[in-house]
Amino acid sequence: MALQACTDHPSETVSSDIPVLKERGQREVFCGLTGIVWLHRKMQDAFFLVVGSRTCAHLIQSAAGVMIFAEPRFGTAILGERDLAGLADANEELERVVEELLVRRPDINTLFLVGSCPSEVIKLDLAKAAEKLNHRHFPKTRVLNYSGSGIETTFTQGEDACLGSMVPVLPSKETDEPALMVVGSLADVVEDQFQRLFNQMGIGPVSFFPPRRAADLPSVGKGTKLLVAQPFLSETVRLLIARGAKLLPSPYPFGIEGTTAWLKTAAEAWEVDSEKFEAVIAPAVARANTGLERYRQELSGRKAFLFPDSQLEIPLARFLSRECGMELVEVGTPYIDRLLMDHEIALLPQGTALSEGQDVEKQLDRCRSARPDITVCGLGLANPLEAEGMATKWSIELVFSPLHGYDQAADLAELFTRSLERRKRLTV
Ligand code: SF4
DSSP states (O other), X not given: OOOOOOOOEEEEEOSTTOEEEEEESOXXXXXXXXXXXXXXXXXXXXXXXEEEOHHHHHHHHHHHGGGGGXXXXXXXXXXXXXXXXXXXXXXXXXXXXXXXXXXXXXXXXXXXXXXXXXXXXXXXXXXXXXXXXHHHHTTTSEEXXXXXXXXXXXXXXXXXXXXXXXXXXXXXOSSOOOEEEXXXXXXXXXXXXXXXXXXXXXXXXXXXXXXXXXXXXXXXXXXXXXEESSTTOHHHHHHXXXXXXXXXXXXXXXXXXXXXXXXXXXXXXXXXXXXXXXXXXXXXXXXXXXXXXXXXXXHTTXXXXXXXXXXXXXXHHHHHHHTTXXXXXXXXXXXXXXXXXXXXXXXXXXXXXXXXXXXHHHHHHHHHHHOOSEEEEOHHHHHHHHHTTOOEEETHHHHHSOOOSGGGHHHHHHHHHHHHHHHHHHOO
């Protein structure tokens, strides 16, 4: 959590004519270390070693919950006082810890050294450490480095930093033939659903980044077309573009409309004719519409307030307003990257109150005075707001659950109705 002087900048205009309230002040968000919780599940042969303090270890343990008992593929090399006093010691200690780890866990294919606030403050050069260790252990184990610190990253930006660290080691594509790369970690089941739809449309070859095994890195180069599945991958997308890939800008695959627009973007790049496209998506769209109907009825006409947390807020707000009929009181997001967000912002209803950054007390005041039906926020705010009589939805669940694609559209809406249902049931 960072404390900064409160300075409100009046407003700035993004695309269309939606004004953005820019705020800087006290923030209530996770740092990028939390990305490890879902990234280690995605890449089954990778290990994440946080170089940080006990605070960092506690954070990961509480975010990962019960997963810590299942021999996880993450851990913390805790910087002790001796390390903090002398950098030479810290470097030696780190090397020793890594050697021990690799002996104990020979199945590790890729080891990420993850920087934290303490390692950054004492200027521990993890990039150099990773290079040295990589030299020693590659090809058996590749050692990479990125920062998940609260100074540099907010929550999902940790995934961006992690994927960004992998881009330079992706193999170069040998031909200029078109190939689709889906960027952003998706649950395996969602990946399989998309793969089937792409196959039926004749779109391919398709690779997913990150891959299920860190050893199976997709190649990149001229002809690679990027279809981005998560809106928080600013750095990764720019690095991939620098390696010759081309971005296919699109809304994100949340809800029926978002998924159709996303698939259509790829279909157009592969010149799939529209009849074929419609025929392929029709059964899934019909299923999703049926599934969504009952939640639509429940959410329609209700007011939503979204606090900034994950970068998913704008696509989710678009889904809640256009597909569930909700009224958007305020849509907060940690930052807006025009390259990745313009297509989503254009779909928000005119007049939506967008805010970027946070000054939590002021935002809480706005939330209280609006009395929304549902407030989407982090765990730190959820219980206090519930105690004030407001229904909340924990935003972290939106990152951990498989919610992309047609077959998950109803699950996504259900997450928002759940807290309303609970309140109804508990009211006597
Ligand atoms: S990286 Fe920084 S913000 Fe994150 S847990 Fe460690 S000390 Fe806290």
